[in-house]
Amino acid sequence: MEWIFEPWPWYVAGPLIAGIMFLLLFGGKNFGMSSNLRTMCTIGGAGKKADFFNFNWKSQRWNLTVVAGAIIGGFIAANFLSYDTAVDIDPDTVATLENLGFASAGQAYLPDELFATDALADPMSLVILLIGGLLIGFGARYAGGCTSGHAISGLSNLQLPSLIAVIGFFIGGLVMVHLLFPLIF
Known part of the structure; x- marks a missing residue:
């Protein structure tokens, strides 16, 4: 089970993405995360103010499930299925980022200088x-x-x-x- 805690290589992730795309195309669906923003605005009543949001949002419910799965899956992967959050990037890139003020370069996927809760202050x-x-x-x-x-x-x-x-x-x-x-x- 050690492989579950490591990033998956392209030859595993790529075919999985291709398989999902085949299933979506076979089912007549188009994948996209940003289209969910339109759906959520429509659910919130934006269709009363703008015609762009006036559509049958229930036909897009399946895509909201994709967003929920991405959020829940990302949380589970980051908090329970990862030993190390260090990023293996080129040392020259780390040096450049450190010179720009990003001391956490190479230590985390998202720099603390921008994405930590302290950064909101x-x-x-x-x-x-x-x-x-x-x-x-x-x-x-x-x-x-x-x-x-x-x-x-x-x-x-x-x-x-x-x-x-x-x-x-x-x-x-x-x-x-x-x-x-x-x-x-």
Whole structure:
């Protein structure tokens, strides 16, 4: 049972994702996490204010189960199925992050400087998280889906708009890491 406590290699995780995608495609469903935000807004009554939210949300209940499973599974994996939360990254990257003020670089999946509860008391961290969340939400809506929807579901369906979106995600990530991240920190 020791293997359950280690990160699973690509040759296990990849076929599992492919199997889930096959089942979803076979069932006529499209996977995407950001579409759940629309569903939750509709449940909350946003359809009375905007036509975008006026749809039969009950047809998307299955996708809410996916979100609940991701949250519960992530919690279980992080708290009960992990011995070590250290991240094996390049020493040069660790040195660069430490120079930018991230002392926890390489020690955790999420840097404590941004994601620990103490960081919520720091106005700069709070502003970064809020602006980042708004940009991600806007980007997912503007692109017609999030990275998981386009990269997994859209590419599985051989959709050209998803390929364009995924290329844009990668370019945006490179710009953020190499140009904006050093400016912000």
